[in-house]
Amino acid sequence: MPLLLALDQGTTSSRAIVFDDRGRALATAQKELRQIFPQPGWVEHDPVEIWRDQFAVAQDALRQCGASAVDIAAIGIANQRETTVLWERASGRPLHNALVWQDRRTAEACEKLKAAGAEALVRAKTGLVLDPYFSATKLAWLLDRVPGARDRARRGELAFGTVDSWLAWNLSGGRLHVTDPSNASRTALFDIRAGDWDDELLALFGIPRELLPRVVRSSALCGETAPELFGAAIPIGGMAGDQQAALFGQACHGEGMAKNTYGTGCFLLMHTGRRAVASNNGLIATCAAQTGEALEYALEGSVFIAGAVVQWLRDGLGLIRQASDIEALAASVPDAGGVVFVPAFAGLGAPHWNPHVRGTLAGLTRGTGAAHIARAALEAIAFQSAELVQAMAADCGRPLAELRVDGGATANKLLMQFQADLLGVPVIRPRIQETTALGAAYLAGLAAGVWHSREEIAAQWARERSFEPVLPAAAAAARMAEWRRAVRCALTFAE
Secondary structure (H helix, E strand, O other): OOOOEEEEOOOOEEEEEEEEOOOEEEEEEEEEEOEOOOOOOOOEOOHHHHHHHHHHHHHHHHOOOOOOOOHHHEEEEEOOOEEEEEEEEOOEEEOEEEEEEOOOHHHHHHHHHHHHHOOHHHHHHOOOOOOOOOOHHHHHHHHHHHHOHHHHOOOEEEEOOOOHHHHHHHHOOOOOEEEEEHHOOOOEEOOOOOOOOOHHHHHHHHHHHHHOOOOOOOOEEEEEOHHHHHHOOOEEEEEEHHHHHHHHHHOOOOOOOOOOOOOOOEEEEEEEEOOOOOOOOOEEEEEEEOOOOOEEEEEEEEOOOHHHHHHHHHHOOOOOOOOOHHHHHHHHOOOOOEEEEEEOEEEEOOOEEEEOOOOEEEOOOOOOOOOHHHHHHHHHHHHHHHHHHHHHHHHHHOOOOOOEEEEEEOOOOOHHHHHHHOOOEEEEEOOOOOHHHHHHHHHHHHHHHHHOOOHHHHHOOEEEEEOOOOOHHHHHHHHHHHHHHHHHHHHHHHH
């Protein structure tokens, strides 16, 4: 029985899952990733720690199911996107901590580029907005702040990559410097229609081409691991940004199909086929995972703070002891008592794209308690996602028929029901929840011949539960109006 090893390197943890050819998880290992906050608005990870933890959990998962390297048909990688790593080619040594996608230190640089009229060029070629979220200004910051980095980059001594590239480099013993379109399209350096790095964008951000990885298909046997890592070489066959991997794992292969992942942030993607849709409603166009000759695309809306707000209630306020406690606390009151929480700890993403906004609690009274704040926090996750769905429907000219969901927060029944109520469509939770890792495994298995078509993969998808809307449409619209008022308050305060 062929097995697939999926490496799911996320913002808050590194995981490895071994899947069989029916998409069943045979073993899982996970390690929490340390978050580094040098100053407000800055978020970093240690690249050495990322690699060390990811390798350790991969070994652990193999041990758990008694598998060896020869049992693994291929490795698939899913990764936190936009997070930026710069390292020496000769030694593999990182020159600085990785700048995480949540990092806002380049907000001023983005504002200067906007003032210079550069945003139209960036949007036209990349489908993105000019925002610190994406990799280009992060990489420029590293080149400018690390002594000698820019000159060394021009001489070809350094390598840039998002986390997929960093893992592939280390897995291969420094032989592979690659990325895929789904990750390349998150850098603001990649022309999503031409399917290549763009010289005009490289000049705009001051990025030497010598730094960049080779772009390969998301599903392709692009290399293999160094034999000494696992006892034998394992093909590397799949690579995709975590959200595009989840889109693939949810079998959203057809135009108009959508999924929302509830993790540290929330990420809503709708497949748009071979057409990159230009958004007029604050969304972005991005490359979906590429399995054939032609590029495919998705519309995306990104919520920066979703599950992270639950972590804050736990670690920052001490309202709960563990993240799973929030549902019981929130359910102990019938509603949020008029409280609306805008958790803009890292600015607001789509559809607002304002890096200067900060978290806001509106509607507090003397009767407000911990349970009301907990409920408002959960509702905020659903409100933000509903905004994205509405923007997506406006861009595509048709309403969503259903929303497939995944991620840790989908275990929260209160949240899922409120999401269905706001959207007015079924919210469907799949039987296999680990869709990000599963998508990476599917991409790798497709390249290795474990599966022969996307239709074969789609046939394995099955629902575990469907949450049907029960709130009247008028009541849902009134709740969304409350949310928009609270967002206006946050935006006004940020001015």
